[in-house]
Amino acid sequence: PATSMEELVSLCKRRGFIFQSSEIYGGLQGFYDYGPLGVELKNNIKNAWWRSNVYERDDMEGLDASIIMHRLALRHSGHEATFNDPMVDNKKTNKRYRLDHLIKDQKADVLAKVAEGVGEAPENIAAVSARLMENPARAAELLVAAGVRDAHSGEVGEWTEPRPFNMMFKTTVGPVSDEDSYAYLRPETAQGIFINFKNVVDSTSRRLPFGIAQIGKAFRNEITPRNFVFRVREMEQMEIEFFCAPGTDEEWHEHWLEQRLSWWEAQGVPREKIKVEDVPGDDLAHYSKRTYDLMYDFPTLGHDEIEGIANRTDFDLGSHTKGQAELGLTAQVMDNSDSVAKLTIPHPETNKPVVPFVIEPSAGVDRAMLAVLSEAFTKETLENGNERIVLKLKPHLAPIKVAVIPLARNKPELVELARRIKADLQKLGLGRILLEDSGNIGKAYRRHDEVGTPFCVTVDFDTVGLGENLDAALKDTVTIRNRDTLEQERVAIADLAGWLVERLR
Ligand code: ATP
16 A cells, blocks of 8 residues: 555656646646546546446435535525534734644644643544634634644744634526525535435335435535645535435444445455544534444545445435424424425335435545555565556556557557457447557556556567567467566457456456
8 A cells, every 4th residue: 555645646646647726827726637547547436336336236326416506405404504614814824724624733732732721632623623613712812822833834823713614615607696696516415315305206216215326526615625635625426315214224324334344345445444433422413313434544644534424314304395394303404494395205114204314425536536546556576676666456446457559669560450459349348448559568567557557468479470480379369467466478369358358347
């Protein structure tokens, strides 16, 4: 695995996985562009998730809802009022910080003073931050008294009172911009699922329990985007809202925890590298009865969240439904006289209409990329003493499945045959097959090691029966080089497709 975030950042830029967005204009903080290989890896991760959660199950439907959403949807979801992060400014440097990030980054003795000041344990940053927000005036004094330093200047700051900052991006819709023409970019894909609950149930005749899965962009105006694509302002999420009868929710919660850990394992992110955190009561989001955070051990950052699996009770459908009063909701919801839909479904036993409970496994695609890249990253010393970097990606995730290499770029017979082999392999639907005719085979192997191409297929003089010292037995065969073992095997062109399908599918 990678030992530092830096080596990942460097590989991503060098080989075309991830670039800073709008780089030639100075960059836009918290936004990234996925390059030629990044887009492949990202698509492969999303496809693996979709396959496992939609196609391989019998209790799931898919959805692709719009990114820009009605402001009432995000009012009733609770986001307008509560989707806030605590923000604090240093009056000396005019730098802004997310309060919990600021205190987390302090030296242990400073952090201990702040924590003691609010009567919380220093390990529990979320609780310390929440206590500070309860009394902003005292918080400002405490930050100064504890000697909290500015991350940029390194000096003790002069801190303002912390205040909530709403992270939703707003935009105007239509040519007239007035009080009512604004809408939000969704801060999570989940809300698109809840507000389509009735559409999906009516069109598919689903009964409990079942889920709706969605992959898509979500936007959060993070106060301090940082750590490469770990915390960005435009991200992609893979979310499931799994609807079940109240009372069966805890069992389904355990089911999904197990499912998700096993999925991560299949992507090359082993269980030992993921700490499951049972989020303590004080830190739970207002809608959650219980949440498991999957904390992956990122290089440099240490354990941080790649996925949250929340029991959201009947909060969401209860918030978006009409006729709340007669539904016996367990969650505390805001009055809703705007919705025109009743979001109930027959209870599997009594057949009476019920607002189902929801289990939500929510994973970030960008963080998944980081975790997968980090686990695959390998530095090896070869027998000849040379060092090589190799991405040992699972074959189904590799951005390029096979590179087809003509041994000499100036021999039309070799290049022509390589081109034909490439075109034939491409038809197998395995993913991207690349014609690699850059000329230098040693360099090509090195590059494909670094981007995780599982197999390189080389067309040489023996293959086409050209030149001196020919081995006639090798006519119409190619060499396949294995990324991980470095072994080379001679395979007949006629058998190539079958050989590769067996190993790549
Ligand atoms: P954090 O505490 O790190 O801000 P969160 O708890 O707010 O994250 P959730 O609302 O649970 O995150 O979002 C679900 C998933 O979406 C996260 O597990 C993460 O993988 C991803 N995610 C959330 N915010 C970001 C972001 N700013 N950049 C990249 N991925 C994100």
